Amino acid sequence: MDLLLARDLLAWPPGDNDTDTIIDGVHFNLTTLKFWNYTYWSNKTLSNVTWCELGFQPYLADTLLENGTWVNSTSCYVPLDPIGTRSAVGMGYAVAYALCLLLVLVNLTKHGKLHLPSEKRFVPIGRRWQWYWAIWVCATAMIGLFFNVDVDRYYVMEIPILITSFFWYLMQMGTTALVWEAVRHWGSWMERQYIDPNPFVLPEEGRRWHFEFWVPLFFYFWDWMNFFMVIPRNWSPIERQRAPDQVVNEAEPNAMDPRFKAATFMLFICWLTIVVYLQHAVRHYEAKHRGAANRVKGFFSYMPWRFILEIPLLLALVVYQGIAAWDFDLSPLKVNTYLPAVFVGGYTPSLLILIIQIIDGFMRPNEDRELIRQRRVRGAAVDQELGYVQKPAWWHRNAGADDMANRIMRNVREVGGGRATATRVDDIAQGRAVRRDSSLMAAGGGGGGGIEMSPMASPGGVGGGTAAPPPYTPYAGKSERRKTEHAMQAAAAALFPQPSNPASAAGSVADMPPPPEFGAAVAGTDGDVDDNRQAGMLRPRSGERNHSTASSVSVSQQRPQQVRSMLDV
Structure with a gap:
């Protein structure tokens, strides 16, 4: 040139x-x-x-x-020369970074989507940060590589070499943060799986919690210190590479000043922090090993394969940044630098780290879906231990479906279900009392005031009748509740006897049919009225069953069906 x-x-x-x-x-x-x-x-x-x-x-x-x-003149700072090797190779790398950007966006959509409610302990943005930094790396790399074209084409060098160098350093910082966020989130994901079966197995306070709280702040402090050592500076002397004397006297001293060298050490501290945090995650959330050799073996066996590749690549990137701070002939800040060193040491590690992240992102499922799968597996194991057989999918209730519970409730509403004593209790009791008083006055000639003051006859009759009571048949069941119900029914029948024809109870007493004798069969003919009926005691026949469960309800009266269970429907 x-x-x-x-x-x-x-x-x-x-x-x-x-x-x-x-x-x-x-x-x-x-x-x-x-x-x-x-x-x-x-x-x-x-x-x-x-x-x-x-x-x-x-x-x-x-x-x-x-x-x-x-x-009609032309400035010196215009692109006049043809594209050279630096531009051609740089455009190839830029296209590769552009493809990576598209795939990173796909992975961000896949892994950033929520399928479970957000938890305070594991915020959704924590899983997305690694993809945000991947977007940063792709964007800065593409900008710097596209300006490589003007580095070759400018007749007299000016701002293109500054822009490509500026964004190259930003890409190094973003790549370091990308690997850090991948490692940090892997540790967080291990913790989430570890405590999901038992949220109280790990305390939220203690040395482990404080370490995981302060280490991210420690990492970003040194990563941003690398940024402040490199970016906010006077870049004008570096662009003065228009003659050999300018390169030696101005560009080279500024490209290798102490600030560039200090920035390299700060990036190396970030790399060490990543390794320490990875060891911390393996030690706390994976199986424990005894002995130094077993611990080292376990550390590499539990570490994901992507970190086995990414951490050495990140170290190579840090080493090359240090080489560029001590050797200007290998630095990307030099216009006619050694191009294999620039692309192999400066751009290839970041590109490979992105490719590894993308491949791993497509291989791994969404974490919420994976957690749902693990919960389903644990639930199936517990059901198997308890001997519980899970119902098929068609058995479960669907939203809006006409299931059994809805049909039962609809039938209950149609028949007017409810408690038996919930409707017209007082009216039924008062009407029955009036009919009974009328019957007693007509039969015995006495006046019974109320229900409590009505005369009660002995089993033998007022006139000393000799008719025997019906034979007693004891209940042979096993339910105490049924025994109690039968006793209550017998007491109710004795205290509040019912007429055999309730419809005619309100009429004349003379119109009522005479009751059968005590000794008559259920299907027998009507007999004469005995002394018991004359005394006012109307006792039901022995073969007649009283269906009443309360003293105020008549079974002969037309009442709505009372649904007490599914069997009544």
Whole structure:
């Protein structure tokens, strides 16, 4: 490149007279050129402290006015040269980073989606940070590599070398943070699986909790210190690589100053922090081993395969940043640097780390889905231990389905279900009392006031009847509840006897049919009225069953069906 030629001062070419000079066939006023302190250089450029113009055709200016204005000129800082090796290789790497960016977005969508409620202890953004940093790495790498094209094409170097170097350092910082977030989140994921069966197996306080709280702050402190050592600085001396003397006197000393060297050590501290945190996660959330050799073996056996590859690649990236701070010929800040070192040590580790992360992201399931699967497996194991057989999927109730519970409730509403004593209890009891008083007055001629004051006859009758009571048949069941119900029914029948025809109870007493004798069979004919009926005692026949469970409910009265269970439907 003409850029690399010795920019020695040249004498002004002779012209028609002492105040004229001819440069590439164009006449210029030499007095005006000297007045504005222009100098003619061996790379065929005309420049002073402020301006730099190309001095060869077809970019040479038509003339220079007395006020120092060039007419139809071309600045030195334009891309004129063809694309070189640095640009071609850089474009290939830029395309690779662009493809990685698309795949990173796919993985972010996959692993960032929630399928379980968010927990305070494991926030959703924790699993997404590694993909956010991967986007940062792809973006900074593409910007820096695209500006590599102008590093080759600029006739006189200016800002492109600064932009590509600036974003290269940002890419190194982002790659370190990417590996850190991958390791940190892997430890968090191990903790989440560890405590999911028993949330109280690990305390939220203690040395482990404090270590996991402070180590991220420690890491980002040194990572951002690397940023502040490199980025906020005067980059102008590094772009002055337009002549060998400028490279030696200005660009190289600034590219290897103590701040670049200190930034390398800060990045190395970040790498050590990642290794220590990985060992911490393996020690707390994986099986324990005894002995130094077994612990080392267990550390590498439990470590995910991606970290076995990524951590050495990150160390290679840190080492190359240190080499660039001590050897300017291998640094990406130099225009004519050694390109294999730049791309192999500067861009390849970051690209490989991205590829490993993407492959692992496609292989791993979403963490919420994996946690659901683990819970299902644990539930199946517990059911197997208890001998419980899980119902098939079609058995479970679906939203809006017409299941058995809904059908039962609908039937209950149709028949007017409810407690038996919940409707017209007082009316039924009062009507029955009135009918009984009327019957007693008509039969015995006595006046019974209320239910409590009604005369009660002995089993033998008022007139000393000799009729025997019906035979007693004891209950042979085993339920105490049924025994109690039968006793209550017998007491209710004795205290509140019912007429055999309730519909005619409200009429005349003379219209009532006579009850059968005590000794008559259930299916027998009507007999004469005995002394017991004359005394006012209406006792039911022995073969007649009383279905009443309370003293105020009549079984002969038309009542809604009372649904007490599914069997009544």
